[in-house]
Amino acid sequence: MTQFWKDQRCTEPPVVEGDLTGKTVIVTGANTGLGFEATKHFARMGAARLILGCRNTEKGEAAVEAVKQVASAPEAIVECWYIDQMRMSTVIDFANKFKADGGRLDILVCNAGITSFKYEVSPDGYEAMIQVNHLSTALLSVLLLPTLQKTAQDTNTMPRLVIVSSAMHYWAKLQVKELQQEDLIKALSSEEFCTAANMKERYQVTKLFNVLFTRALTAHVGPSFPVVIDTVDPGFCYSSIRNDISSGLVMGPTMFLMEKLFALTTEVGSRQLVYAALAGKPDEMRGQFVSFSQTREVGDFILTEQGKQAEEKLWANTVKILSDFSPDAKAVFQEVLNA
Numbered sequence: 049m050t051q052f053w054k055d056q057r058c059t060e061p062p063v064v065e066g067d068l069t070g071k072t073v074i075v076t077g078a079n080t081g082l083g084f085e086a087t088k089h090f091a092r093m094g095a096a097r098l099i100l101g102c103r104n105t106e107k108g109e110a111a112v113e114a115v116k117q118v119a120s121a122p123e124a125i126v127e128c129w130y131i132d133q134m135r136m137s138t139v140i141d142f143a144n145k146f147k148a149d150g151g152r153l154d155i156l157v158c159n160a161g162i163t164s165f166k167y168e169v170s171p172d173g174y175e176a177m178i179q180v181n182h183l184s185t186a187l188l189s190v191l192l193l194p195t196l197q198k199t200a201q202d203t204n205t206m207p208r209l210v211i212v213s214s215a216m217h218y219w220a221k222l223q224v225k226e227l228q229q230e231d232l233i234k235a236l237s238s239e240e241f242c243t244a245a246n247m248k249e250r251y252q253v254t255k256l257f258n259v260l261f262t263r264a265l266t267a268h269v270g271p272s273f274p275v276v277i278d279t280v281d282p283g284f285c286y287s288s289i290r291n292d293i294s295s296g297l298v299m300g301p302t303m304f305l306m307e308k309l310f311a312l313t314t315e316v317g318s319r320q321l322v323y324a325a326l327a328g329k330p331d332e333m334r335g336q337f338v339s340f341s342q343t344r345e346v347g348d349f350i351l352t353e354q355g356k357q358a359e360e361k362l363w364a365n366t367v368k369i370l371s372d373f374s375p376d377a378k379a380v381f382q383e384v385l386n387a
Protein backbone atom coordinates (compact mmCIF):
# COMPACT_ATOMS: atom_id res chain seq x y z
CA MET A 49 0.00 0.00 0.00
CA THR A 50 2.92 2.38 0.72
CA GLN A 51 4.33 1.71 -2.73
CA PHE A 52 0.85 2.16 -4.25
CA TRP A 53 0.47 5.51 -2.47
CA LYS A 54 3.93 6.66 -3.60
CA ASP A 55 3.40 5.54 -7.20
CA GLN A 56 -0.04 6.99 -7.63
CA ARG A 57 0.47 10.26 -5.75
CA CYS A 58 4.12 11.14 -6.26
CA THR A 59 5.29 9.61 -9.53
CA GLU A 60 4.15 10.92 -12.88
CA PRO A 61 5.66 8.60 -15.48
CA PRO A 62 7.21 10.58 -18.36
CA VAL A 63 5.85 10.51 -21.90
CA VAL A 64 7.79 7.94 -23.91
CA GLU A 65 9.32 9.14 -27.17
CA GLY A 66 10.07 6.97 -30.18
CA ASP A 67 10.11 6.79 -33.95
CA LEU A 68 7.60 4.38 -35.46
CA THR A 69 8.11 5.45 -39.06
CA GLY A 70 7.07 2.62 -41.38
CA LYS A 71 5.83 0.45 -38.50
CA THR A 72 2.53 -1.32 -37.87
CA VAL A 73 0.86 -1.41 -34.47
CA ILE A 74 -2.21 -3.34 -33.28
CA VAL A 75 -3.95 -2.41 -30.03
CA THR A 76 -7.00 -4.31 -28.78
CA GLY A 77 -9.66 -2.50 -26.77
CA ALA A 78 -8.48 0.67 -28.49
CA ASN A 79 -11.76 2.57 -28.75
CA THR A 80 -11.52 3.97 -25.23
CA GLY A 81 -9.46 4.16 -22.05
CA LEU A 82 -5.85 3.07 -21.96
CA GLY A 83 -5.87 1.39 -25.36
CA PHE A 84 -7.19 4.52 -27.06
CA GLU A 85 -4.63 6.78 -25.39
CA ALA A 86 -1.76 4.41 -26.17
CA THR A 87 -2.87 4.25 -29.81
CA LYS A 88 -2.74 8.06 -29.99
CA HIS A 89 0.83 7.98 -28.65
CA PHE A 90 1.80 5.44 -31.32
CA ALA A 91 0.15 7.60 -34.00
CA ARG A 92 2.00 10.69 -32.74
CA MET A 93 5.28 8.76 -33.13
CA GLY A 94 4.66 8.31 -36.83
CA ALA A 95 3.37 4.73 -37.09
CA ALA A 96 2.53 3.92 -40.72
CA ARG A 97 -0.40 1.68 -39.87
CA LEU A 98 -2.54 1.41 -36.75
CA ILE A 99 -5.22 -1.22 -36.25
CA LEU A 100 -7.70 -0.68 -33.44
CA GLY A 101 -9.23 -4.01 -32.36
CA CYS A 102 -12.74 -3.23 -31.07
CA ARG A 103 -15.92 -5.15 -30.26
CA ASN A 104 -18.07 -2.11 -31.00
CA THR A 105 -17.15 -0.88 -34.46
CA GLU A 106 -19.23 2.31 -34.17
CA LYS A 107 -17.17 3.38 -31.14
CA GLY A 108 -14.10 2.07 -32.93
CA GLU A 109 -14.71 4.24 -36.02
CA ALA A 110 -15.09 7.32 -33.80
CA ALA A 111 -11.75 6.45 -32.19
CA VAL A 112 -10.17 6.03 -35.64
CA GLU A 113 -11.15 9.63 -36.50
CA ALA A 114 -9.60 10.92 -33.25
CA VAL A 115 -6.40 8.94 -33.83
CA LYS A 116 -6.12 10.27 -37.39
CA GLN A 117 -6.14 13.82 -35.96
CA VAL A 118 -2.90 13.20 -34.08
CA ALA A 119 -1.16 10.87 -36.54
CA SER A 120 2.11 12.40 -37.67
CA ALA A 121 2.82 10.11 -40.64
CA PRO A 122 1.37 11.88 -43.70
CA GLU A 123 -0.16 8.71 -45.18
CA ALA A 124 -0.92 6.92 -41.91
CA ILE A 125 -3.45 4.12 -42.27
CA VAL A 126 -5.74 3.94 -39.24
CA GLU A 127 -8.39 1.21 -39.20
CA CYS A 128 -10.91 -0.34 -36.83
CA TRP A 129 -11.19 -4.12 -37.04
CA TYR A 130 -13.86 -6.15 -35.29
CA ILE A 131 -12.84 -8.46 -32.47
CA ASP A 132 -15.04 -9.68 -29.61
CA GLN A 133 -12.90 -11.54 -27.12
CA MET A 134 -15.98 -13.22 -25.67
CA ARG A 135 -15.88 -15.38 -28.81
CA MET A 136 -12.61 -16.97 -29.86
CA SER A 137 -13.85 -17.39 -33.44
CA THR A 138 -13.65 -13.59 -33.86
CA VAL A 139 -10.08 -13.61 -32.53
CA ILE A 140 -9.22 -16.21 -35.16
CA ASP A 141 -10.95 -14.13 -37.89
CA PHE A 142 -9.04 -11.04 -36.76
CA ALA A 143 -5.69 -12.86 -36.90
CA ASN A 144 -6.51 -14.48 -40.27
CA LYS A 145 -7.46 -11.13 -41.76
CA PHE A 146 -4.15 -9.68 -40.65
CA LYS A 147 -2.14 -12.65 -41.88
CA ALA A 148 -3.95 -12.54 -45.25
CA ASP A 149 -2.70 -8.96 -45.66
CA GLY A 150 0.85 -10.25 -45.43
CA GLY A 151 2.06 -7.01 -43.87
CA ARG A 152 4.58 -6.45 -41.10
CA LEU A 153 3.65 -6.31 -37.42
CA ASP A 154 5.96 -4.41 -35.10
CA ILE A 155 3.90 -3.97 -31.93
CA LEU A 156 0.93 -5.94 -30.65
CA VAL A 157 -0.67 -4.61 -27.47
CA CYS A 158 -3.23 -7.02 -26.00
CA ASN A 159 -5.10 -4.54 -23.86
CA ALA A 160 -8.83 -5.42 -24.02
CA GLY A 161 -10.16 -6.40 -20.61
CA ILE A 162 -13.18 -6.49 -18.34
CA THR A 163 -13.99 -6.73 -14.67
CA SER A 164 -17.21 -7.79 -13.00
CA PHE A 165 -18.44 -9.49 -9.84
CA LYS A 166 -21.17 -11.30 -11.77
CA TYR A 167 -20.84 -14.88 -12.95
CA GLU A 168 -21.26 -14.94 -16.70
CA VAL A 169 -20.34 -17.71 -19.13
CA SER A 170 -19.04 -16.83 -22.60
CA PRO A 171 -20.53 -18.42 -25.74
CA ASP A 172 -17.37 -20.58 -25.82
CA GLY A 173 -18.22 -21.94 -22.36
CA TYR A 174 -15.71 -20.12 -20.15
CA GLU A 175 -16.22 -17.65 -17.31
CA ALA A 176 -16.29 -14.25 -19.04
CA MET A 177 -13.20 -12.66 -17.42
CA ILE A 178 -11.15 -15.80 -17.95
CA GLN A 179 -12.23 -15.79 -21.60
CA VAL A 180 -11.72 -12.08 -22.38
CA ASN A 181 -8.73 -11.29 -20.17
CA HIS A 182 -6.81 -14.54 -20.54
CA LEU A 183 -7.93 -17.04 -23.19
CA SER A 184 -8.62 -14.64 -26.07
CA THR A 185 -5.56 -12.56 -25.17
CA ALA A 186 -3.44 -15.71 -25.26
CA LEU A 187 -5.03 -16.85 -28.53
CA LEU A 188 -4.35 -13.57 -30.32
CA SER A 189 -0.78 -13.52 -28.97
CA VAL A 190 -0.09 -17.03 -30.20
CA LEU A 191 -1.73 -16.60 -33.61
CA LEU A 192 0.21 -13.41 -34.38
CA LEU A 193 3.53 -14.53 -32.89
CA PRO A 194 4.81 -15.93 -36.23
CA THR A 195 3.98 -12.59 -37.92
CA LEU A 196 5.95 -10.69 -35.29
CA GLN A 197 8.77 -13.20 -35.74
CA LYS A 198 8.72 -12.84 -39.54
CA THR A 199 8.79 -9.04 -39.22
CA ALA A 200 11.90 -9.37 -37.04
CA GLN A 201 13.58 -11.53 -39.65
CA ASP A 202 12.56 -9.39 -42.65
CA THR A 203 13.42 -6.02 -41.11
CA ASN A 204 16.20 -6.86 -38.68
CA THR A 205 14.25 -5.28 -35.82
CA MET A 206 12.92 -6.60 -32.51
CA PRO A 207 9.10 -6.43 -32.47
CA ARG A 208 7.21 -6.53 -29.17
CA LEU A 209 4.18 -8.27 -27.80
CA VAL A 210 2.73 -6.47 -24.77
CA ILE A 211 0.10 -8.09 -22.55
CA VAL A 212 -1.72 -5.64 -20.28
CA SER A 213 -1.98 -7.08 -16.78
CA SER A 214 -2.26 -5.17 -13.51
CA ALA A 215 -0.67 -4.61 -10.11
CA MET A 216 -3.88 -6.26 -8.86
CA HIS A 217 -2.12 -9.57 -9.58
CA TYR A 218 -0.14 -8.95 -6.36
CA TRP A 219 -3.38 -9.69 -4.48
CA ALA A 220 -4.14 -12.92 -6.36
CA LYS A 221 -3.29 -16.48 -5.57
CA LEU A 222 -4.72 -19.86 -6.40
CA GLN A 223 -6.02 -22.17 -3.70
CA VAL A 224 -4.69 -25.74 -3.31
CA LYS A 225 -8.09 -27.11 -4.33
CA GLU A 226 -8.02 -25.02 -7.50
CA LEU A 227 -4.50 -26.13 -8.35
CA GLN A 228 -5.52 -29.77 -7.88
CA GLN A 229 -7.99 -29.54 -10.75
CA GLU A 230 -6.88 -31.37 -13.88
CA ASP A 231 -8.19 -28.51 -16.05
CA LEU A 232 -7.80 -25.35 -13.99
CA ILE A 233 -9.43 -23.08 -16.58
CA LYS A 234 -12.46 -25.28 -17.05
CA ALA A 235 -12.83 -25.72 -13.28
CA LEU A 236 -12.57 -21.99 -12.59
CA SER A 237 -15.30 -21.47 -15.17
CA SER A 238 -17.72 -23.79 -13.38
CA GLU A 239 -20.44 -22.70 -10.96
CA GLU A 240 -18.67 -24.52 -8.13
CA PHE A 241 -15.63 -22.23 -8.38
CA CYS A 242 -17.60 -19.08 -9.23
CA THR A 243 -19.20 -18.38 -5.88
CA ALA A 244 -19.94 -14.74 -5.05
CA ALA A 245 -16.80 -14.62 -2.87
CA ASN A 246 -14.61 -16.08 -5.64
CA MET A 247 -16.03 -13.69 -8.23
CA LYS A 248 -14.88 -10.75 -6.07
CA GLU A 249 -11.31 -11.98 -6.62
CA ARG A 250 -11.62 -13.27 -10.17
CA TYR A 251 -10.33 -10.14 -11.94
CA GLN A 252 -7.10 -10.33 -9.92
CA VAL A 253 -6.77 -14.01 -10.83
CA THR A 254 -7.12 -13.26 -14.55
CA LYS A 255 -4.46 -10.55 -14.23
CA LEU A 256 -2.26 -13.12 -12.48
CA PHE A 257 -2.89 -15.37 -15.49
CA ASN A 258 -1.66 -12.56 -17.77
CA VAL A 259 1.64 -12.43 -15.86
CA LEU A 260 2.00 -16.22 -15.66
CA PHE A 261 1.24 -16.62 -19.36
CA THR A 262 3.77 -13.92 -20.32
CA ARG A 263 6.44 -15.70 -18.30
CA ALA A 264 5.56 -19.12 -19.72
CA LEU A 265 5.46 -17.82 -23.30
CA THR A 266 8.83 -16.12 -22.82
CA ALA A 267 10.32 -19.31 -21.40
CA HIS A 268 8.98 -21.32 -24.35
CA VAL A 269 10.31 -19.03 -27.07
CA GLY A 270 13.75 -18.97 -25.45
CA PRO A 271 16.28 -16.16 -24.92
CA SER A 272 17.26 -15.61 -28.56
CA PHE A 273 13.75 -15.32 -29.99
CA PRO A 274 13.56 -12.13 -32.08
CA VAL A 275 10.38 -10.87 -30.39
CA VAL A 276 10.26 -9.35 -26.89
CA ILE A 277 7.23 -10.35 -24.83
CA ASP A 278 6.42 -8.41 -21.68
CA THR A 279 3.47 -7.51 -19.45
CA VAL A 280 2.48 -4.17 -18.00
CA ASP A 281 0.58 -2.49 -15.20
CA PRO A 282 -0.73 0.92 -16.30
CA GLY A 283 -1.37 2.03 -12.71
CA PHE A 284 -4.75 2.76 -11.16
CA CYS A 285 -6.59 4.96 -13.70
CA TYR A 286 -9.98 6.53 -14.27
CA SER A 287 -11.73 4.47 -16.96
CA SER A 288 -14.90 2.49 -17.62
CA ILE A 289 -13.26 -0.77 -16.51
CA ARG A 290 -14.80 -0.58 -13.03
CA ASN A 291 -18.31 0.47 -14.13
CA ASP A 292 -19.78 -2.95 -13.29
CA ILE A 293 -18.26 -3.12 -9.80
CA SER A 294 -18.58 0.49 -8.66
CA SER A 295 -22.17 0.41 -7.47
CA GLY A 296 -23.70 -0.57 -4.13
CA LEU A 297 -23.41 0.83 -0.65
CA VAL A 298 -19.84 -0.27 -0.04
CA MET A 299 -18.15 -0.44 -3.47
CA GLY A 300 -19.75 2.78 -4.75
CA PRO A 301 -18.30 5.17 -2.16
CA THR A 302 -15.06 3.16 -1.84
CA MET A 303 -14.31 3.38 -5.55
CA PHE A 304 -15.34 7.03 -5.65
CA LEU A 305 -12.91 7.85 -2.85
CA MET A 306 -10.10 5.68 -4.24
CA GLU A 307 -10.41 7.34 -7.62
CA LYS A 308 -10.52 10.86 -6.15
CA LEU A 309 -7.43 10.15 -4.05
CA PHE A 310 -5.30 8.06 -6.36
CA ALA A 311 -6.47 7.63 -9.95
CA LEU A 312 -4.34 8.74 -12.88
CA THR A 313 -5.83 9.75 -16.20
CA THR A 314 -5.82 7.06 -18.86
CA GLU A 315 -3.41 9.23 -20.85
CA VAL A 316 -0.87 9.01 -18.02
CA GLY A 317 -1.56 5.29 -17.56
CA SER A 318 -1.20 4.64 -21.29
CA ARG A 319 2.42 5.81 -21.11
CA GLN A 320 3.16 2.49 -19.44
CA LEU A 321 1.72 0.55 -22.38
CA VAL A 322 3.97 2.60 -24.65
CA TYR A 323 6.92 2.07 -22.28
CA ALA A 324 6.43 -1.70 -22.42
CA ALA A 325 6.20 -1.53 -26.23
CA LEU A 326 9.29 0.61 -26.81
CA ALA A 327 11.51 1.34 -23.83
CA GLY A 328 14.33 -0.55 -22.16
CA LYS A 329 16.98 -2.82 -23.63
CA PRO A 330 15.18 -5.69 -25.39
CA ASP A 331 17.01 -8.44 -23.51
CA GLU A 332 16.24 -6.78 -20.18
CA MET A 333 12.51 -6.60 -20.98
CA ARG A 334 11.92 -10.25 -21.89
CA GLY A 335 9.14 -11.76 -19.77
CA GLN A 336 9.23 -8.75 -17.43
CA PHE A 337 6.48 -7.03 -15.50
CA VAL A 338 6.55 -3.29 -16.23
CA SER A 339 5.12 -0.77 -13.79
CA PHE A 340 5.77 2.96 -13.39
CA SER A 341 8.47 3.05 -16.08
CA GLN A 342 10.58 0.24 -14.69
CA THR A 343 10.64 -3.53 -14.56
CA ARG A 344 9.44 -4.75 -11.19
CA GLU A 345 9.35 -8.01 -9.29
CA VAL A 346 6.21 -10.01 -9.88
CA GLY A 347 3.80 -10.94 -7.07
CA ASP A 348 5.17 -13.18 -4.29
CA PHE A 349 2.76 -16.02 -5.10
CA ILE A 350 4.36 -16.43 -8.56
CA LEU A 351 7.75 -17.07 -6.94
CA THR A 352 6.48 -19.81 -4.59
CA GLU A 353 6.37 -23.54 -5.41
CA GLN A 354 2.60 -23.22 -5.82
CA GLY A 355 3.11 -20.28 -8.17
CA LYS A 356 5.43 -22.38 -10.34
CA GLN A 357 2.85 -25.17 -10.38
CA ALA A 358 0.19 -22.63 -11.33
CA GLU A 359 2.31 -21.36 -14.24
CA GLU A 360 2.88 -24.89 -15.56
CA LYS A 361 -0.76 -25.85 -15.19
CA LEU A 362 -2.04 -22.65 -16.76
CA TRP A 363 0.32 -23.14 -19.69
CA ALA A 364 -0.65 -26.79 -20.23
CA ASN A 365 -4.38 -26.04 -19.96
CA THR A 366 -4.13 -23.02 -22.26
CA VAL A 367 -2.17 -24.97 -24.88
CA LYS A 368 -4.81 -27.71 -24.85
CA ILE A 369 -7.82 -25.38 -25.02
CA LEU A 370 -6.41 -23.15 -27.75
CA SER A 371 -5.04 -26.09 -29.76
CA ASP A 372 -8.44 -27.80 -29.70
CA PHE A 373 -10.05 -24.56 -30.79
CA SER A 374 -7.66 -23.53 -33.53
CA PRO A 375 -5.44 -25.74 -35.73
CA ASP A 376 -3.32 -22.65 -36.44
CA ALA A 377 -2.72 -22.09 -32.72
CA LYS A 378 -1.88 -25.79 -32.38
CA ALA A 379 0.72 -25.45 -35.15
CA VAL A 380 2.33 -22.43 -33.45
CA PHE A 381 2.47 -24.29 -30.13
CA GLN A 382 4.12 -27.25 -31.82
CA GLU A 383 6.42 -25.50 -34.28
CA VAL A 384 7.39 -22.27 -32.51
CA LEU A 385 6.78 -22.95 -28.84
CA ASN A 386 7.87 -26.60 -28.46
CA ALA A 387 4.67 -27.30 -26.53
Ligand SMILES: NC(=O)c1ccc[n+]([C@@H]2O[C@H](COP(=O)([O-])OP(=O)(O)OC[C@H]3O[C@@H](n4cnc5c(N)ncnc54)[C@H](OP(=O)(O)O)[C@@H]3O)[C@@H](O)[C@H]2O)c1
Nearest residue numbers: 077081082103132133134159160161214284285287288289
Ligand atom coordinates in the same frame (compact mmCIF):
# COMPACT_ATOMS: atom_id res chain seq x y z
N1 LIG B 1 -7.98 1.37 -15.44
C1 LIG B 1 -7.21 0.81 -14.54
O1 LIG B 1 -7.10 1.30 -13.40
C2 LIG B 1 -6.41 -0.41 -14.89
C3 LIG B 1 -5.43 -0.84 -13.97
C4 LIG B 1 -4.69 -1.95 -14.27
C5 LIG B 1 -4.90 -2.63 -15.45
N2 LIG B 1 -5.86 -2.22 -16.32
C6 LIG B 1 -6.04 -2.99 -17.55
O2 LIG B 1 -5.96 -2.12 -18.66
C7 LIG B 1 -6.71 -2.65 -19.76
C8 LIG B 1 -7.60 -1.56 -20.35
O3 LIG B 1 -8.49 -1.14 -19.36
P1 LIG B 1 -9.13 0.33 -19.28
O4 LIG B 1 -8.93 0.80 -17.92
O5 LIG B 1 -8.68 1.14 -20.41
O6 LIG B 1 -10.67 -0.06 -19.41
P2 LIG B 1 -11.81 0.40 -20.43
O7 LIG B 1 -11.78 1.86 -20.57
O8 LIG B 1 -13.05 -0.26 -19.93
O9 LIG B 1 -11.34 -0.25 -21.79
C9 LIG B 1 -11.40 -1.63 -21.99
C10 LIG B 1 -11.37 -1.90 -23.47
O10 LIG B 1 -11.51 -3.32 -23.68
C11 LIG B 1 -12.61 -3.50 -24.57
N3 LIG B 1 -13.28 -4.78 -24.38
C12 LIG B 1 -14.02 -5.18 -23.33
N4 LIG B 1 -14.55 -6.39 -23.58
C13 LIG B 1 -14.14 -6.75 -24.82
C14 LIG B 1 -14.37 -7.86 -25.64
N5 LIG B 1 -15.17 -8.86 -25.27
N6 LIG B 1 -13.79 -7.90 -26.86
C15 LIG B 1 -13.01 -6.90 -27.29
N7 LIG B 1 -12.77 -5.79 -26.56
C16 LIG B 1 -13.34 -5.72 -25.34
C17 LIG B 1 -13.56 -2.34 -24.29
O11 LIG B 1 -14.50 -2.19 -25.34
P3 LIG B 1 -15.92 -1.44 -25.07
O12 LIG B 1 -15.62 0.03 -25.05
O13 LIG B 1 -16.76 -1.87 -26.22
O14 LIG B 1 -16.41 -1.92 -23.74
C18 LIG B 1 -12.55 -1.22 -24.21
O15 LIG B 1 -12.13 -0.84 -25.48
C19 LIG B 1 -7.48 -3.85 -19.21
O16 LIG B 1 -6.82 -5.04 -19.59
C20 LIG B 1 -7.40 -3.65 -17.69
O17 LIG B 1 -7.46 -4.87 -17.00
C21 LIG B 1 -6.63 -1.12 -16.07
